[in-house]
Amino acid sequence: MRAVTYDAYAADNSRLKVGEIPDPKLGPSEVLIEVRAAGVNPVDWKIMAGLLDGMMQTVFPVVPGWDVAGVVRAVGPDTPEFAPGDQVMAYARKTVVQGGTFAEYVTVPAPAVARKPSALDWNQAGGLPLAGLTAQRSLDRLEIGPGEILLVHGASGGVGGFGVQIARDRGARVIGTASERNHAHLRELGVEPVAYGEGLADRVRELAPDGVTAVADFVGGQLETTLAVLAQGGRHVSVADNTVEQHGGHWVWVRPDGAKLAELAELADRGALKAEVGQTFPLEQVGAAFDISRGGHVRGKLVITP
Structure with a gap:
């Protein structure tokens, strides 16, 4: 699959590249999601800069990105909540920084996944979770x-x-x-x-x-x-x-939680929660999205669209 990766910490975008990497392995109680949209968050470039190294284990090369909205393509053993074809979203942070969402596919533990609200399009849903x-x-x-x-x-x-x-x-x-x-x-x-x-x-x-x-x-x-x-x-x-x-x-440090994310989906579907998208970027422009995020004062979400 195509993905954005970096192979070492860097305070700038010099280590970012786009290329082919192996598809992620699908484990028990996980879902394989075809990524339609993935929100950019300041934590993405902060991790790349090594600022969370004292807190989280990192395995290079890293695929950045913790937000995702997309379509379930497969489920692992013991995953009755979802089926191929389901439209979902997730805060996809894992215990090890490695396989993120700025890619064509990502695996996510089922307890972190919620169904995409019909009121939000892919880009809006991709920017909502974190x-x-x-x-x-x-x-x-x-x-x-x-x-x-x-x-x-x-x-x-x-x-x-x-x-x-x-x-x-x-x-x-x-x-x-x-x-x-x-x-x-x-x-x-x-x-x-x-x-x-x-x-x-x-x-x-x-x-x-x-x-x-x-x-x-x-x-x-x-x-x-x-x-x-x-x-x-x-x-x-x-x-x-x-x-x-x-x-x-x-x-406050938030944890992945599909049930709480489903509450936000319900708010969106009854019109109480809107998601504003500022700009969208292809995989090749993740660095540009990071630059805008670093600058602060961003209104609306920056979203990667693989």
Whole structure:
């Protein structure tokens, strides 16, 4: 099969190449997915740079990519949940970094797989799993429900865009930080936008004089502002800054979970969750997608289409 690979860590795209590699072996309780779309996430290029080497075992050559939407082509023994022809999606992280989703085929453990929502096309579904599950797990950790005032740092980004929609569906009032060019988009989602940068805490306090009851940080580096606007007894999480744990917060690292992904699919099918795709790229342009992701300030998902 054709796939993107790199054979050593690199902080740039110099080790990326596209070529033929052996098809993945299909093990027990796994599904073989023909990849139609695979979302790009910052963790993809961070792993390539060796930034997670102390946490995860890596076996070279690596096929990057942890998001996938596609068609089941075969199932391994003891996999009654799925059959060839099923349209599915998954957060395809495994215990060893090696066989990812920027390829024509990928194998994924069945418990991580969910059926693709009919409301989303392939590219939208391919960009949903990791970012959507991260947002969902963050809000679950915060126990967001009706009556909450939630501040979302990075509300127009890949994770934040899903987070504000999930929170609104749960009945929360949402204040979201974003650049001014994205404020109209956030208002369409029912979010009260504020510009990030100097004076952010004051702007949030103007909207919530008594403070916010919860904060979800999806960009990092926001702890000072979070603590300044959090009401007494409030809760906060971050997906990018583990130092929040020293200040009563929680650092969120999401796990593959097909059942929770199915909940997001249900939200999408009833119109409560939309997935915005920013750009799509063929396998040959994974490096270009990584460059855009490294630059930050991406609205909507970047998606690889093998």
